[in-house]
Amino acid sequence: DIQMTQSPSTLSASIGDKVTITCRASQSISDWLAWYQKKPGKAPNLLIYKASALEGGVPSRFSGSGSGTEFTLTISSLQIDDFAIYYCQHYNPYSWTFGQGTKVEI
């Protein structure tokens, strides 16, 4: 089974900061990777698919990069609405695996 490992587990940042979250796969997954934002009491929200494709309606300050085993989610200028938990997710026919999450806190 492919394992997805995110780092850091928690990230402390301020408004306006550039934030980078890393997701590593235990073996190459090409670009079969998505990123989600999860806020308390709300459903996860798809941000990025295919490692770097921005979902419609997602602010352009979010970007994804990487391929193979290492991926990053970058928030170029952190806004108050961005404090949340972020999950990476890999699709491998036919199973879906999430990373353990990265909490972005003030």
Add this chain to the structure above:
Amino acid sequence: QLQLQESGPGLVKPSETLSLTCAVFGGSITDSRYYWGWIRQSPGKGLEWVASIYYYSGSTHYNPSLKSRATISVDTSKSQFSLRLMSVTASDAALYYCARVAGDYYYAMDVWGQGITVTVSS
């Protein structure tokens, strides 16, 4: 705009069967571009994929950790899909989400329900 709505009992006794339903509004559950799935989040834990179904082919897929306790199905007449989880234990207590899985999006989950909390207790 597609919307999903979970329903089902919020409380299930240990060893019994959990049954959840996800109603699909504003779109077709038979659309060949999409899978439909269930994801859960246990208290204080991360997201865990539970099961998925592709109506077009009838194929179903399950998280191996569930050890064959889960069944996912589609009812096109009601435009809904369901999850049954047998022999539940306290570890099955979670917030359960249903979601649409978009093949065009490299099988990412692009639409989610608001979630339903399931407690396992006698």
